[in-house]
Amino acid sequence: MRCRLLLSALAAIATAADPPVATSYDYIVVGSGPGGGPLACDLARAGYPTLLIEAGTDQGDNPTYADMANFNEAANDDATRWDFWVKHSDDPARELKFEHMTWDSGDGTFYVGLDPPAGAKQLGIQYPRAGVLGGCAMHNGGVCSLPQDDDWNIIVNKTGDASWEASKMRKYLKKIEKNDYLAAGNADHRYTGWLSTSTSDATWAKNESLPMTKILKEMARLTGQNPNDTANLVNRDILGAYTNKDELTSFFSMVQHADKSGKRSSPNNYIRATLADPAKYPLTVMLNTLATRVLFNTASGSTPVATGVEIMQGGSMYKADPKHVPGSKGPLVQLAAKREVIVSGGTFNSPQILKLSGLGPTAELKGFNITVIKDLPGVGEQLADNYEGSVLGLGQVPVDGGLITMMFRTNATAPTKKRNIFTWCGAFSFEGFWPGFPTYYGPNQYTCAMVHMSPKSQAGSVRLRSADPQDVPDINFNFFLNNGDRDLAEMVEAGELLRKAWQAAGAPVLPFKELHPCPGTNAGANCTDASQAEHYKLQAYSHHASSTCAIGADDDPMAVLDSKFRVRGVKGLRVVDASSFPVVPGAFPVLPTMMISAKAAEDILADAGTR
Incomplete structure (x- = not known):
């Protein structure tokens, strides 16, 4: 049978009071982002009645989300934005040195900076997520890259x-x-x-008089590429299958999950296409629905079996939603899954849901009077992320040209022969996330932003604040806690290379006035390796969280999942999203997460005849 899309804010297909079309499904998938959304579609297309639960609304027809060029506006839009106020360390004094620390001013506004007004409440470092059909793939920059083979x-x-x-x-x-x-x-x-991939025009690189082309050629020289071939190199396929690809320093095309007209392509499109298909696939989507816990049968047999989920109905029920009304609660409903429950809430919410369901570290669960279904010490631990930073400055005139994308290896500091830096450079500013980001410094702004790949520390955590499913967990990334000096040295070397390349822009762009990490017009002379490392340590940011429900070995007590995404120690429950990765998957996790979604569908369908 064909099931309906419930409670679409734009299509108005149903009202908030409408119950689910059915109360029992073969599969229930919690979360419609890059992991859960495509997985639910694949299961339904295989003929299994599947329920997809999403806490947000459907913004697929909203140009703020549908047009990829509006990604900054999308990430700031409180129609879908969920604010997680995170920490980068356990050191309160260090946290207060983060230049984009955010505070509640008490008058309905945010203060961002180092000198808050009297009486302001410290919130933390903003880590925006999206409560919307399609998840964070609906508000990101759409950058696609592949993990390293390792x-x-x-x-x-x-x-x-x-x-x-x-x-x-x-x-x-x-x-x-x-x-x-x-x-x-x-x-x-x-x-x-179902996922469109496209690139932007790079013909600008053929114009050798442009300042950006001059920088491009200097970047080629500094990284061992052919400066005379840059117009071709910028079109190299970043998703290509190359021999020893992870050791290939090169420029690449910037691939995005968008079609060639600039329209965003995401799980939202696949979900809508599945619902609208004349084949009448048995997919039901419930929006404005917060999953509160997984339900278990613990009475029959020695192994608990997931039997369904409990949900809270209503819009903006989660406290990360800026539209949440304090004290508001929706009705609780229990829904049954005949075969399996798949949790795909993302790196923050998947471990939260598991813990609220009784799966996690025993001491933490007992501290909140949560009945322990299975002691899983790794749930919410080993939080990992790429470190991100930038070299930002102002030219004397605009730096004309396009966008440079490059992956390279820092020769002096990289621990292996593999690339460790993904950078993109152009006339923009990107310094992380805070309410209202980014800062516009005028038409002369120029940034080389960078993602540090294969970070050596994943010591962060996602821990409960209470047993209330509406509460936001306590999130601490513990940046640079382990082997931090090594990662910082790689970032400093990368920044130095990018700064050197800037100097090729020539007149009338030069001299650059660098804003950070080395303020001034003679940055190389005014900045030491130590001061740059301190800058990146204090100001690094991130938005690629992973690994809080990691796949691991049978004898690893911190392993939450087996290789088929099954939660250890119980039956009928899997986790499929970025939290499943044991390590951060490359430079941008959105495409790898959609890939493992397809793998998970294959694994689940192979097991469809068993429980």
């Missing part, structure tokens, strides 16, 4: 499951991709999947 192979090494070998994972990219930027026939890609 990021896949580590799962093989931990679990012995050869299906995770890097050479075998590309098929999931090909399963989902609708390539809009390469001529048909490229065997490394697919042209008929």
Whole structure:
């Protein structure tokens, strides 16, 4: 049968009072982002009645979200924004040195900075997430890149499951991709999947008089590329299948999950297409619905079995939602899953849901009087993220040209032969996240932003504040806690290289007035390695959280999942989202998460005849 899309804010298909079309489904998927949304569609398309639960609304027709160029506005829009106020360390004094620390001014406004007004309440460091059909793929910048092979192979090494070998994972990219930027026939890609991928025009690189082209050529020289071939190198396929790709320092095209007209392509599109398909796939979507816990049968047999979920109905029920009304609560309803429950709430909410359901560290659960279903010490631990930073300055005139995208290895500090920095440079500013970001410094602004790949520390945590499912958990990334000096040295070396490349812009752009990390017009002389490392340590930001419900080995007490995404110690429950990765998957996790969603669907359907 064909089930309805419930409570769509734009389509107004149903009202808040409408009950679910059915009270029992084969599969219930919690969370419609890059992990859960496509998975629910795949299960329904295989013929299994599937319920997809989303706490937010449907903004698929809203240009703020549908047009990729509006991604900054989308991330700031309180129609979907969830504010997680996180910490970067356990040191309160260090936290207060973060230049974009955010405070509640007490008058309905935020203060961002180091000198809050009297009486302001410290909130923390903003980490925006999206409560919306399609998840964070509806408000991000859409950047697509692939993990390093080691990021896949580590799962093989931990679990012995050869299906995770890097050479075998590309098929999931090909399963989902609708390539809009390469001529048909490229065997490394697919042209008929649900996820459109496209690139922007890079013909500007042929104009050697542009300041950006001069910087481009200098970046090529500094990284061992051919400066005379940069106009071609900027079009190199970042999703290509290259021999020893992880050791390839090169410029690349900036691929986004958008079609060639600039329209965002995300799980939202796939969900809508599944609901509208004449095949009448059995997919039900419930919006404005907060999952509060997973339900278990503990009476029959020695192993608890997930039997469904409890939900709270109503809009803005979660306190991370800026529209949440204090004290508001919706009715609680229990829904049954005949086969499995799949939690795909993301790196913050998936461990929260598991803990509220009785799965997690025993001491933490007992501290909130939560009945322990299974002691899983790793739930909410090993939080990981890429470190991000930037070199930002102002030219004397605008730095004309396009966007430079490059992955490279810092020669002096990289621990292996593999690339460790993803950078993109252009006439923009990006310094992290805070209410109202980014700062516009005028037409002469120029930034090289960078993502540090393969961070050596993943010592963060997501822990409950209470047993109330509406509460936001306590999130501490513990940046640079382990081997931090090594990661910082790599970031400093990368920044130095990018700064050197700037100097090729020539007149009339020069001299650059650098804003950070080395303020001034003679930055190289005014800044030491130590001062730059201190800057990145205090001001690094992130938005690629992972690993709080990690896949791991049978004998690893911190492993939450097996290689088939099954939660250890119980039956009928899986977690499929970025929290599943043992390590941060490359430079941008959105595409890898959609790839593992396709893998999870394959694994679940293979098990469909068993419980």
